[in-house]
Amino acid sequence: MLPQILIADDHSIVRHGLSIIIRDILPDAELFFATNFDTLLQVLAEGKLTLAICDVNMPGCNNFHMVQIMKQIQPELKIIIYSAYDENLYANRFIKAGADLYLQKEIENQVLIKAIHSVLEQRPFAATAIHEEADNGMVNPISLLSDREFEVSNLLVKGLGTSEICHTLDLGKTTVSTYKRRIYEKMGISTLPELVTIYRNYVNAII
Amino acid sequence: MLPQILIADDHSIVRHGLSIIIRDILPDAELFFATNFDTLLQVLAEGKLTLAICDVNMPGCNNFHMVQIMKQIQPELKIIIYSAYDENLYANRFIKAGADLYLQKEIENQVLIKAIHSVLEQRPFAATAIHEEADNGMVNPISLLSDREFEVSNLLVKGLGTSEICHTLDLGKTTVSTYKRRIYEKMGISTLPELVTIYRNYVNAII
DNA sequence: GCAATTTGTAGAATTAGTTCTACATATATT
DNA sequence: AATATATGTAGAACTAATTCTACAAATTGC
Numbered sequence: 001m002l003p004q005i006l007i008a009d010d011h012s013i014v015r016h017g018l019s020i021i022i023r024d025i026l027p028d029a030e031l032f033f034a035t036n037f038d039t040l041l042q043v044l045a046e047g048k049l050t051l052a053i054c055d056v057n058m059p060g061c062n063n064f065h066m067v068q069i070m071k072q073i074q075p076e077l078k079i080i081i082y083s084a085y086d087e088n089l090y091a092n093r094f095i096k097a098g099a100d101l102y103l104q105k106e107i108e109n110q111v112l113i114k115a116i117h118s119v120l121e122q123r124p125f126a127a128t129a130i131h132e133e134a135d136n137g138m139v140n141p142i143s144l145l146s147d148r149e150f151e152v153s154n155l156l157v158k159g160l161g162t163s164e165i166c167h168t169l170d171l172g173k174t175t176v177s178t179y180k181r182r183i184y185e186k187m188g189i190s191t192l193p194e195l196v197t198i199y200r201n202y203v204n205a206i207i
Numbered sequence: 208m209l210p211q212i213l214i215a216d217d218h219s220i221v222r223h224g225l226s227i228i229i230r231d232i233l234p235d236a237e238l239f240f241a242t243n244f245d246t247l248l249q250v251l252a253e254g255k256l257t258l259a260i261c262d263v264n265m266p267g268c269n270n271f272h273m274v275q276i277m278k279q280i281q282p283e284l285k286i287i288i289y290s291a292y293d294e295n296l297y298a299n300r301f302i303k304a305g306a307d308l309y310l311q312k313e314i315e316n317q318v319l320i321k322a323i324h325s326v327l328e329q330r331p332f333a334a335t336a337i338h339e340e341a342d343n344g345m346v347n348p349i350s351l352l353s354d355r356e357f358e359v360s361n362l363l364v365k366g367l368g369t370s371e372i373c374h375t376l377d378l379g380k381t382t383v384s385t386y387k388r389r390i391y392e393k394m395g396i397s398t399l400p401e402l403v404t405i406y407r408n409y410v411n412a413i414i
Numbered sequence: 415g416c417a418a419t420t421t422g423t424a425g426a427a428t429t430a431g432t433t434c435t436a437c438a439t440a441t442a443t444t
Numbered sequence: 445a446a447t448a449t450a451t452g453t454a455g456a457a458c459t460a461a462t463t464c465t466a467c468a469a470a471t472t473g474c
Contacts, residue, residue: 011312017224105218159398162431172454191366196403379424384462
C-alpha cells in the first residue's frame, strides 16, 4: 500500500519544505496539498488518505473542531498537527479532539521524520517536544478556559469585536458576550489590554 | 562574486524550504543558518554576508531593533524580513529600522524568488508598497499624536472604555470616539490589541 | 500674511456590546 | 446513582460606542 499524504498549510514555504522531506523518506507516497479547510475536506472526500499533516491556523477553520470533523469523515485517518504555537496551550486540546500527534514547527527535521514514520506504523511516538513543562508552579491562565472560551479569547486578542466574533463562529452576540465575561472572570481581569498582556506573557506565538 | 546568504528562522522547516529555493535560483550562493539572534550575530561577525533573510520572531531578539544592530555592524548588508505577522503592524517599523524588504510568509514562492532577486540586484521591489524614508531615526508612532490624542491613547492602553475616558477627561463621548478614530488612522491600525502592541514595542525599543 | 491643515470639540442617528436571566447537556464529585 | 458544577447557547432590555457631519481655533506651509 502506498501512503497518501495530505499537507495542509497556508504557508507555501512550509508546504514545499514538508513535501521535499516526505518525498525523501517516502518516495512512493502520493502527496496532496491544501491551503484552506474547504480544499482539505475536498481532498479528504475524494481519496483514501493515509495521513494528514495540518497547520493549526488554516483559513476557514482555525480550531481543533477541524480534527473532529476529519476523524468523523474518516476515522482511520492519521492526523499530525504541526504548529507554530505554544504547545501546552494547544496540544492537549488537539489530542483530545482526535489528533494522533502534535508537533511544534521548532522541532528538527529528524524528529519530524521519526514522527511521521511512527504515526504511519501506528507506533506510539514519544515526542520530545510534548510534555517537558518545566512547571515552576505557575498556572497558565489560558488553560483554564473551555474550548469555546479559548476560541473567543484568541479572536479577542487578534482584535475582533463581539459582532465580528459572533459572525466568525456563528453564534449569537449575547453568547459571545457571555464567553467574554467568563473569560475575564476566570482570568481575574476586566479589560482587553490585560488579556493581550496575559497572552504576551504566556504564549510564545501570536495567535 | 558569489552571494553569501544567511537564513535566520527558528523553524527548521522554513530554513529547509528557503534553502532549497535559494539553491535552486542561486546555485552558487553560500548558505548560512541561524536559529537565534546570537548565532545570527556570530555569522554576521565572521563573514561578509550579502543578504540576510530573517524571521521576525527569533528567540533572543523579537523586534525591529535587531535590524538596526545588523545594519550598524554591516551597513551594506541586505535584509529581508520574512514574517507571519500582519503587515501594517510591523512592516513600516522594520523598513524604518533599515530592512530592505518586508514579506509575509503567506506569499507564494514565486513572489519570494522575485523579491530575493530584486533585493540582491538593488532594484526596488514593487510588492511591498513601502517606500524607504530619508528619515534614519525611527519615528515613534506615538509621537505623531496630538496632546489630547495622546492622553486618550494612554487611557485606551490602560484598558479604559470610551465612556470612562470621557468622564476622566470631561469630554463628550463622541469627542473621545473621534480621537480614537484619529489615533488609529495616524498609526495605521484598527484595533486595541494593535495599539497595545505598538506601546510595547515602543517601550522595548527605548530600553 | 494668507491658505491649508491639524486640533479640539460635539449633536443626531445608528450600530455594537452588555447584563440578566435561563436552560439543556456535559462533566466531575461524592 | 445522585448531585453539583461547568459548558454551550441565547432572548429582551438596556447601555456603550461609532459614524457622519460640522465648526471654530490653533498651527503649519509657502
